[in-house]
Amino acid sequence: MNEVKPEVTTAEDEAAGVPVVSLRQVRKVYPGAAGPKVALQDITFDVARGEFACVVGPSGAGKTTLLRILAGLAQPTSGAALFEGTPLRSVPPGIGVVFQDYGRSLYPWLTVARNVELPLRVRGLQRTERAQRVAEVLASVGLPDAGRSYPWQLSGGMQQRVAIARSLAYRPDLLLMDEPFASVDAQTRFELEDLILRVRQEFGVTVVFVTHDIDEAVYLADRVIAVSKSPGVVTEIVDITLTRPRDQIATKADPAFARYREHLLGMVMKR
Amino acid sequence: MSLHSLGGAASPGPAARAAGTAAARALTRVWLFVVLFLIWWFWSAGSKSLYFPPLSSILKALWTQWVTGPARAELGSSLEHLVVGYVIAGLVGIGIGALLWSLRYLRDATSPYIYFLYVLPAPVLVPAAMTLFGIGFTMKVVLIAFAALWPTLLNTLDGMRGVDQVKLDTSRVLGVSPLGSVFRVVLPAAAPQIVAGLRNSLQVAIILMVVSEWEASSDGIGYYIVNAQQSFDYVGMWSGIIVLAIIGTVANVLFVIAENRALHWHYGARAVEGTR
Amino acid sequence: MLGRYTLTYGLRLAVLAAALGLWQGLSAAGVIRADEFPSMSQTATALWDQASGSSLWSAVGQTLEGWGLGLVIGAAAALLIGTLIGMNGFAYRSAIGVIEFFKAIPVIAILPVGLVLWGATLTMKFALVAFAVFWPLVIQVCYGVRSLDPVVRDTTAVLQVRGPRKFLTVILPSAAPFIATGLRVAVAVALIVDIIAELIGGGSGVGERILVAENAGPSAYPIMYAYIVVAGLLGVLLAGAFTVAERYVLGWHESQRSARAEGQDRGYSERKGLTLVAS
Numbered sequence: 150m151n152e153v154k155p156e157v158t159t160a161e162d163e164a165a166g167v168p169v170v171s172l173r174q175v176r177k178v179y180p181g182a183a184g185p186k187v188a189l190q191d192i193t194f195d196v197a198r199g200e201f202a203c204v205v206g207p208s209g210a211g212k213t214t215l216l217r218i219l220a221g222l223a224q225p226t227s228g229a230a231l232f233e234g235t236p237l238r239s240v241p242p243g244i245g246v247v248f249q250d251y252g253r254s255l256y257p258w259l260t261v262a263r264n265v266e267l268p269l270r271v272r273g274l275q276r277t278e279r280a281q282r283v284a285e286v287l288a289s290v291g292l293p294d295a296g297r298s299y300p301w302q303l304s305g306g307m308q309q310r311v312a313i314a315r316s317l318a319y320r321p322d323l324l325l326m327d328e329p330f331a332s333v334d335a336q337t338r339f340e341l342e343d344l345i346l347r348v349r350q351e352f353g354v355t356v357v358f359v360t361h362d363i364d365e366a367v368y369l370a371d372r373v374i375a376v377s378k379s380p381g382v383v384t385e386i387v388d389i390t391l392t393r394p395r396d397q398i399a400t401k402a403d404p405a406f407a408r409y410r411e412h413l414l415g416m417v418m419k420r
Numbered sequence: 421m422s423l424h425s426l427g428g429a430a431s432p433g434p435a436a437r438a439a440g441t442a443a444a445r446a447l448t449r450v451w452l453f454v455v456l457f458l459i460w461w462f463w464s465a466g467s468k469s470l471y472f473p474p475l476s477s478i479l480k481a482l483w484t485q486w487v488t489g490p491a492r493a494e495l496g497s498s499l500e501h502l503v504v505g506y507v508i509a510g511l512v513g514i515g516i517g518a519l520l521w522s523l524r525y526l527r528d529a530t531s532p533y534i535y536f537l538y539v540l541p542a543p544v545l546v547p548a549a550m551t552l553f554g555i556g557f558t559m560k561v562v563l564i565a566f567a568a569l570w571p572t573l574l575n576t577l578d579g580m581r582g583v584d585q586v587k588l589d590t591s592r593v594l595g596v597s598p599l600g601s602v603f604r605v606v607l608p609a610a611a612p613q614i615v616a617g618l619r620n621s622l623q624v625a626i627i628l629m630v631v632s633e634w635e636a637s638s639d640g641i642g643y644y645i646v647n648a649q650q651s652f653d654y655v656g657m658w659s660g661i662i663v664l665a666i667i668g669t670v671a672n673v674l675f676v677i678a679e680n681r682a683l684h685w686h687y688g689a690r691a692v693e694g695t696r
Numbered sequence: 697m698l699g700r701y702t703l704t705y706g707l708r709l710a711v712l713a714a715a716l717g718l719w720q721g722l723s724a725a726g727v728i729r730a731d732e733f734p735s736m737s738q739t740a741t742a743l744w745d746q747a748s749g750s751s752l753w754s755a756v757g758q759t760l761e762g763w764g765l766g767l768v769i770g771a772a773a774a775l776l777i778g779t780l781i782g783m784n785g786f787a788y789r790s791a792i793g794v795i796e797f798f799k800a801i802p803v804i805a806i807l808p809v810g811l812v813l814w815g816a817t818l819t820m821k822f823a824l825v826a827f828a829v830f831w832p833l834v835i836q837v838c839y840g841v842r843s844l845d846p847v848v849r850d851t852t853a854v855l856q857v858r859g860p861r862k863f864l865t866v867i868l869p870s871a872a873p874f875i876a877t878g879l880r881v882a883v884a885v886a887l888i889v890d891i892i893a894e895l896i897g898g899g900s901g902v903g904e905r906i907l908v909a910e911n912a913g914p915s916a917y918p919i920m921y922a923y924i925v926v927a928g929l930l931g932v933l934l935a936g937a938f939t940v941a942e943r944y945v946l947g948w949h950e951s952q953r954s955a956r957a958e959g960q961d962r963g964y965s966e967r968k969g970l971t972l973v974a975s
Contacts, residue, residue: 222589239592246593253586257689258608267604268594301689315594448789456794471812529707533715539931541888543895544903544924547910551732551917623802627888630804634896642804649808661805668800 167234169323169355170196170219175228177214177381188214190380192228196357196372198322201349203366204359206376207417212359215376216327219357220246233322242272245316245354249328251308255300261287261311262296268319286314289348306337310344317352324349326358330365339397342369346395363417367409368395375416384416473655481659491644495663498629498640501557505564506625510618513569517576517614518602527577538574542567542624543631550636560632560640568625575617579610612686615679622671630664641667734918742918743925751905752926759901759930762818762890766825771882774830775875778837783867788838795838799831803889807897816898821890824897828889829882836878840871876942883938887931902927 175192178185188211196202206212217223218230221240230237232244248254255264262283269279287293290310300308309329316324326345330338342365349356360366366373373387389409391400400406461475485491520527520534545563553559583606591601607614633642641660648656680687716736722728723735734742746752781787806827814820844867852866894903902923909920 217589220589220593222592240595242595244593246590248586248590250586253584254590256587256590256605256608258611258685267596271595271597271600299685299688301685301692319595445789448786449793452790452794453797525707528704529711532708533711536928536932539884539935540924540928541891541931543888543892544906544927546895547906547920548924551910551914626802627804627892630802631892631896634804645805645808649811654812657808661808664805665797665801668802668805669797672796672800 167198168195168231169198169200169233170194170202170357171229171231171234172219173229173231175215175218175225175230177211177218177223178226187379188381189218189225191382192376194374194383194386196323196355198355199353201346201356201358201369201371202374203370203372204357204374204376205361205363205366205413205417207378208361211378211381212361212376213327216246216325216357216359219323220244220325242319243322245319245321245324247309247312247316247324247326247329249331251305251312251329251332252301254312255308255315257299257301259299260296261292261298261300261303264300264311265296265315265318268315272319282318286318287311289317289351290314290344304337305333306341309333309341313345313348317348317354320352321354324354324356326356328360329358331361338365343395343397345369346393350394363410363413364401367391367406367413368397368400373409373413375413377417387413470652471654473658477655478658478662481655482662485656485659486663491660491663494640494644498633498642499667501560501564501632501640502625502629505561505629506568506622508561508565509568509621509625510572512565513572513617513621514576514614516569517573518580518607520573520577521580521606522602534570534573538570542628546631546635549632555636555638560629560637563632564625564628567628568621571620571624572614572617575620576610576614579613579617580606582613583609612683615683619675619679622675626668626671731914734914734921738918739921739925743922746919746922746926752923755900755902755905755923756926756930758818758899759887759890759894759903762821762825762893762899762901763886763934765818766822766890767829767882767886769822770826770829770886771833771879773826774833774837774878774882778834779841781834782838782841782871783863788842792835792838795831795835799835803828804892804896807893810893811897816900818899820897821893821899821901824893825886825889829886832885833878833882836874836881837871840874840878841867843874844870872946876946880935880938880942883934884931887934891927902930 172192172194175189176187177189178187180186192215194202204212204215214223218225218237219232221232221237221244224230224238232241235241256267259267265283265286266279269282274282283296284293287296290313292307292310292314295303295307295311300311303311309332312329329345330341333341345356345358346369348354358366358369367389370389373389374383375385375387376382377384387409391403391405391409457475464472464474465476467474486495520530542563545566549559549563553562587605587609588601591605596604629640630642630645633640634646637643641663645657645660645664648654648660719728720736723730723733723738728735743752781791803824806824810820810824814823848866848870852862857866890899890901891903893899894901895907896903898904898907905923906920906927909916909923
């Protein structure tokens with residue numbers, strides 16, 4: 150088994166050094182009906198440029214809250230959340246988000262092409278350039294001919310591809326994914342996992358991928374960040390040194406895969 | 421694959437059978453209308469009653485009065501009031517609904533009074549409107565618009581409040597400005613409910629259209645019917661009633677057609693949802 | 697969250713006080729002409745006078761009579777006929793067009809017929825109300841009866857539940873939300889139609905008082921507006937009573953359950969049971 154560090158070929162200047170994401174003692178408390186609810190207690194980690202980081206934890210571990218803070222959709226109660234060195238106050242333009250529930254995220258009154266095009270219109274791109282980008286990104290996700298369909302005419306897996314395409318259309322620096330493949334069947338999930346690895350290579354984007362599926366996390370990640378429930382803290386950060394490019398069969402047959410899996414599973418299930 | 425084919429007799433091919441089924445379906449929907457019409461026709465045919473004249477003379481009056489005759493002016497006048505009043509009601513209803521959606525304190529403070537005005541049976545305002553605006557065009561349009569705007573307003577407000585948070589988060593992430601989100605996301609997402617409100621508003625508008633012409637009016641369908649009744653022209657009265665029934669039906673059909681075009685995405689998505 | 701509540705109610709009272717104050721101010725300053733529109737104090741006085749005597753209450757009683765009788769008759773007919781039609785596919789497909797047609801007739805159109813048959817009587821009022829209530833409600837009952845969730849339908853078949861038991865324990869409860877929506881609309885429609893029957897047809901009740909006051913000239917306008925307010929309050933009362941009753945009866949249904957679970961941030965009109973959702 151190789152000990153080679155994962156090679157990430159991105160266009161970005163890796164020597165820049167500023168982590169794309171930086172969380173320091175992030176704490177998030179919600180006012181609840183029965184008193185304040187602590188969703189996150191103390192979260193600290195960095196994500197380097199070009200890295201594929203997976204956040205795993207059981208349900209209720211505040212993973213979605215964490216993702217919303219990373220996106221700038223929510224503010225931490227205390228602690229610092231930085232995107233490319235600057236504190237997140239609102240949603241910065243360089244972030245893409247893929248939600249779990251594609252049915253609620255894609256706009257049913259717009260065709261696939263118009264959905265994907267929306268962020269480009271907002272950014273003032275001209276029509277021809279928009280059309281080109283849309284075609285490009287739809288081809289990257291394997292849906293070159295889906296432009297004129299409506300999202301609800303497509304299968305679940307295809308809809309999630311559209312959501313991925315839409316979030317990549319404007320070339321974000323950071324892609325956040327909130328359990329994106331939890332709502333599709335297992336077969337489709339493997340295809341989408343490979344898809345996201347491919348587009349990560351192609352677009353050179355940093356990815357933070359939230360999941361409860363340990364196998365998925367180990368398969369996809371350069372690093373796995375394990376988060377526990379009560380309290381919501383980072384229990385461990387594991388470097389995954391499996392070779393790239395990953396392969397559904399070969400990588401999962403690698404004994405190292407099973408070791409990582411066992412380790413993480415043990416950790417998650419104990420808490 | 422019917423048993424007939426085994427006996428050697430020619431059985432209808434699938435295309436013919438489909439056409440046959442379509443015809444049967446159409447017939448099912450229509451036969452009751454025809455039967456009721458015929459019953460009315462024959463039951464009233466020899467009628468000597470002043471109040472329930474023969475259907476044949478009513479239909480004749482329909483033609484001579486409304487299609488080719490003097491009542492066309494009344495029809496035009498009523499429809500004019502209806503259209504103007506309804507359009508104003510729709511625009512104002514959506515506009516104020518959206519405004520209240522965005523200003524929480526204003527919404528909280530005024531909601532009981534808006535509710536009161538929504539539940540108030542609008543015909544009750546006719547006498548008041550007459551004292552304030554006289555009996556002309558203004559009174560009718562104001563009345564129709566005022567009464568019809570509440571269902572649209574409330575449904576707009578409610579529809580906008582009910583928009584999925586995921587859609588709003590998505591729009592923030594995609595970089596859509598808050599104002600842009602209102603037009604690109606919130607209003608389209610609320611559209612099905614806004615349209616339901618508009619449909620209710622249309623029904624209210626039609627009722628007020630007639631009611632506003634009932635007392636001391638000089639034109640309109642309502643005026644025609646009252647006038648006919650008071651001059652014992654019951655054939656005319658019935659023809660007016662049928663005209664109202666037709667207006668109601670046509671308005672409904674037009675609305676459904678417009679709705680299906682504007683909301684095709686909504687019905688398409690719902691149809692698919694049902695099969696997943 | 698006492699702070700939030702008192703703020704909201706405080707604001708509402710402030711708005712009401714401001715509106716009433718403005719009304720009175722404009723009347724006193726002559727901006728609102730006394731012969732066109734009474735002042736706030738005059739209207740309030742008229743309302744109080746009417747309420748302390750028996751005339752307001754008898755008018756309300758008469759209105760409620762027509763409303764109640766018509767609602768009960770129309771609803772009973774709609775439930776019975778709607779169920780029968782809904783359960784049979786052929787009957788449904790045959791009748792639905794005719795029902796939609798009659799539903800589209802603005803009820804005001806039938807008023808002359810009612811007057812001809814019964815004059816300005818209670819019978820005329822409740823007959824009109826029943827007619828108006830029947831058509832939309834029968835459609836809702838049909839939809840409800842036919843709307844059985846396929847999973848529920850299959851489960852019922854597997855559990856061997858048939859016939860009258862199936863109707864009572866599966867179909868009727870499953871149709872209940874549709875029927876509830878229909879009844880909610882019917883309650884409001886019945887009031888509007890009853891008022892129309894009084895206002896225009898001359899039947900006794902709140903609407904008639906308004907008409908009489910208007911005909912009596914500007915001196916009676918305060919009474920007219922007082923009764924307009926009464927009509928609105930009646931609408932509020934009846935709609936509110938229905939919502940309470942509905943919550944009590946349909947408490948089990950998912951949509952009600954999740955509405956309570958989701959907390960209070962639903963549109964007030966939905967909480968009040970007013971919003972008509974696209975069906």
